[in-house]
Amino acid sequence: MSIWTRMLALDRRWVFAGIALAVLIPIITGLTLPLGKPAPPTVAVYDFLEDLQPGDVVMFAVDYGPSSMPELHPQALAMVRHALEKGLRVLSVSLNVQGTALANDVLQTVGEELGAVDGEDYVNLGFKVGGSAVILGMGEDILTVYPVTADGRRTRTLPIMRGVRNYDDIALVVDLAASNIPGAWIAFAKERYDQDIALGITAVMATDFYPYLQSEQIIGLVNGLKGAAEYEVLLGLQGEQAPGMLGMSAQSIAHLLIIVLVIVGNIAYFASGRHRARR
Amino acid sequence: MRLQIPLAITFLIGLFMAVQFFVPHEAFQYSFESLLAWVRIVGAFALVLGIGSLLRTHWDKIRRRRRDWPYSIATIVSFLAMCVIGIGFGHEPGTIFYWVFENIQVPLDATMFSLLAFFIASAAFRTFRARSTEATLLLVAAVVVMLGRVPGTLVVMFGDTSLAQYLHTHMPDVSEWIMNFPTVAGKRGIIFGVALGAIATALRIILGIERSHLGGGGGGGQ
Numbered sequence: 001m002s003i004w005t006r007m008l009a010l011d012r013r014w015v016f017a018g019i020a021l022a023v024l025i026p027i028i029t030g031l032t033l034p035l036g037k038p039a040p041p042t043v044a045v046y047d048f049l050e051d052l053q054p055g056d057v058v059m060f061a062v063d064y065g066p067s068s069m070p071e072l073h074p075q076a077l078a079m080v081r082h083a084l085e086k087g088l089r090v091l092s093v094s095l096n097v098q099g100t101a102l103a104n105d106v107l108q109t110v111g112e113e114l115g116a117v118d119g120e121d122y123v124n125l126g127f128k129v130g131g132s133a134v135i136l137g138m139g140e141d142i143l144t145v146y147p148v149t150a151d152g153r154r155t156r157t158l159p160i161m162r163g164v165r166n167y168d169d170i171a172l173v174v175d176l177a178a179s180n181i182p183g184a185w186i187a188f189a190k191e192r193y194d195q196d197i198a199l200g201i202t203a204v205m206a207t208d209f210y211p212y213l214q215s216e217q218i219i220g221l222v223n224g225l226k227g228a229a230e231y232e233v234l235l236g237l238q239g240e241q242a243p244g245m246l247g248m249s250a251q252s253i254a255h256l257l258i259i260v261l262v263i264v265g266n267i268a269y270f271a272s273g274r275h276r277a278r279r
Numbered sequence: 280m281r282l283q284i285p286l287a288i289t290f291l292i293g294l295f296m297a298v299q300f301f302v303p304h305e306a307f308q309y310s311f312e313s314l315l316a317w318v319r320i321v322g323a324f325a326l327v328l329g330i331g332s333l334l335r336t337h338w339d340k341i342r343r344r345r346r347d348w349p350y351s352i353a354t355i356v357s358f359l360a361m362c363v364i365g366i367g368f369g370h371e372p373g374t375i376f377y378w379v380f381e382n383i384q385v386p387l388d389a390t391m392f393s394l395l396a397f398f399i400a401s402a403a404f405r406t407f408r409a410r411s412t413e414a415t416l417l418l419v420a421a422v423v424v425m426l427g428r429v430p431g432t433l434v435v436m437f438g439d440t441s442l443a444q445y446l447h448t449h450m451p452d453v454s455e456w457i458m459n460f461p462t463v464a465g466k467r468g469i470i471f472g473v474a475l476g477a478i479a480t481a482l483r484i485i486l487g488i489e490r491s492h493l494g495g496g497g498g499g500g501q
Contacts, residue, residue, distance in 0.1 A: 262418065
């Protein structure tokens with residue numbers, strides 16, 4: 001058996017071990033790699049938030065669960081930080097039942113750091129069942145859809161809700177999701193109510209939503225962990241405040257290993273003569 | 280009547296939802312808001328049905344001692360425990376419910392998803408082959424997009440050389456071009472196809488041609 005044939009029959013546990021090391025070593029050593037210039041779709045979201053005035057309202061739809069946290073949580077932390085630093089009012093809603101707790105985590109982490117006040121600077125309205133009906137309902141009256149917040153306070157009585165009735169009073173909706181929910185936000189909030197929308201999505205979903213970027217149905221798109229790291233760079237964050245950049249090093253080395261595996265696998269495939277056997 | 284009444288309701292509501300989009304009259308607006316509230320209420324009932332179905336399926340599995348039935352015990356016990364904790368002690372930050380979510384569900388969910396990285400790496404090594412022109416194009420595009428997404432790897436590969444600097448600067452642009460043009464062209468074709476299919480299905484349901492949503496296992500109409 002030639003070396004190439006043996007390579008093709010490599011026990012997949014070696015591949016698993018390689019990936020484990022590729023992820024662990026950068027995290028343990030705190031390795032940082034150059035990120036490159038931020039992608040235009042990320043910069044577009046940053047610029048839009050940057051141009052808003054203090055007191056403007058931004059709604060974050062936290063529509064992801066723990067499985068997508070490594071990519072989307074750093075995005076949420078960075079964008080909510082940007083909004084609160086700018087003095088924008090932050091509302092959070094969730095169409096994913098697990099999103100409520102994750103939104104709490106984001107708002108409390110950033111809120112405590114910046115000294116923002118729950119109910120005045122930010123509020124978590126929580127999960128509501130109904131999907132597209134919830135999105136449409138908020139276009140008419142947010143208080144009807146969310147009479148109480150996630151922790152049971154009457155929404156109407158909160159200072160943050162002063163002058164906020166529907167999408168007319170919201171400058172931007174940022175949907176953070178790892179599913180097809182952004183499609184519903186675009187179809188209903190954008191197309192029916194002309195609400196400006198930005199997306200924060202996992203990298204694997206990016207191809208699904210680039211067409212909406214080109215057609216200007218979304219104002220920008222933060223794409224995966226790289227997008228989170230780019231946003232952190234734009235904000236000038238470092239260290240613990242930049243979990244996206246730390247994760248990017250692990251992701252970079254893991255991607256490099258996958259590229260090497262694909263190349264080696266193809267060399268072995270042709271060198272061992274397997275390609276002839278298939279014909 | 281059991282068939283005609285649901286078909287009539289579907290037709291009338293479907294027609295109303297299509298018409299109201301173009302009529303900004305107050306009466307239409309009020310009816311639209313009421314219907315949206317109804318959708319949310321019906322959605323909540325669907326949640327109850329889902330829970331009932333989950334419990335029935337797993338209880339049946341335990342009763343008949345089907346394959347892997349002990350996992351069904353774990354499902355039912357976990358479900359009931361979370362219900363008791365959540366309903367009995369609240370679900371705000373600082374409660375037991377929240378602690379369980381943060382310290383059990385989040386790590387378990389994240390772990391399940393993280394396993395994908397290992398299987399994707401193994402699958403890429405075993406099956407991603409340049410067997411044809413199309414497969415080769417796909418492979419090259421994938422490698423370029425991957426490198427563009429993680430430009431730091433170029434520094435690892437080529438060191439701090441001028442080649443690494445050049446690729447580090449331009450590879451993300453090439454990756455962005457692939458995402459912006461060839462990918463969007465293909466994706467847009469798919470979106471059009473799906474949208475036309477959705478419109479056709481919606482029309483079939485509104486007109487009563489497609490009746491499978493009424494249950495009974497019946498497929499499309501004539």
